[in-house]
Amino acid sequence: MALLRFFYGTMSSGKTMALLMAQYNLRNIGEKVIILKPSRDTKANDCIQTRVAGGIEVPVDVLLKPNESLVEYFEQWAEENVSRILVDEVQFLTKAQVQELWYFTKTYNIPVDCYGLKSQFDLSLFKGSSSLIGIADEISELQTIAVCTKCGEKATINARYKNGKIELPGGEVIVIDGSDAYEYKPLCGKCYIDEVERLTGKPLIKIPKRKINRI
Ligand SMILES: [Zn+2]
Structure with missing residues (x-):
């Protein structure tokens, strides 16, 4: 079969x-x-x-x-x-x-x-x-080496950036890599969370007492 x-x-x-x-x-x-x-x-x-x-x-x-x-x-x-x-x-x-x-x-x-x-x-x-x-x-x-562009660990997430800022859920679904203003970067889970939290200044998932350092 x-x-x-x-x-x-x-x-x-x-x-x-x-x-x-x-x-x-x-x-x-x-x-x-x-x-x-x-x-x-x-x-x-x-x-x-x-x-x-x-x-x-x-x-x-x-x-x-x-x-x-x-x-x-x-x-x-x-x-x-x-x-x-x-x-x-x-x-x-x-x-x-x-x-x-x-x-x-x-x-x-x-x-x-x-x-x-x-x-x-x-x-x-x-x-x-x-x-x-x-x-x-x-x-x-695929057992190839997609590395996180931030830390070099194994990448599992296709993060999307618009004008240099990571995009949060809710954006337009289909944007082909290379379109103006948009860029895709492979990230590991840890760096994805860091990037999103630094942008928003808020935890992705709220944990009581955890603080975010915004830049
Ligand atoms: Zn990483």
Whole structure:
């Protein structure tokens, strides 16, 4: 039975690099691979791009529009003897699209590997990722080194900054890295709390008698 797998990590954890490595290795042995990316990720248009190793760019086969159904592609992929589907930035998929991919793995016996972020800057799950956590056959954290940009410990949070200030929950959900005024930084949990509390001067979660040093 083919699996639907979810590989997650923070920004700069090497997700795109891992996807590009997988497509390279598979295509190198003559396998037919389909690369799929949601059109909501406007970075690099219809390519998959990584800044690692001087920059690599590979064209995508399907640029999936929001709410576009994937079922139209199923027969075509089966006829073309596709051996694997690779999905980049899977957090932007809808629940229905994730369910279609799961259904595809089971009915056509072709595996689907999804790469993406797990949670948003406000620590809640992305829709696509929450659907995957519910339905994927395997979920793994990419074992690469995403380091906190403040202290160098393992990063687990995608903090978002607007004009240099960390953003608190409640902001616009989808902002692509590199947009004007916005910047994403991987942080560890401790540095995220420190950054938010220094900005607001208030504890993220109130503990009686704990004091915050505001700068
Ligand atoms: Zn840190």
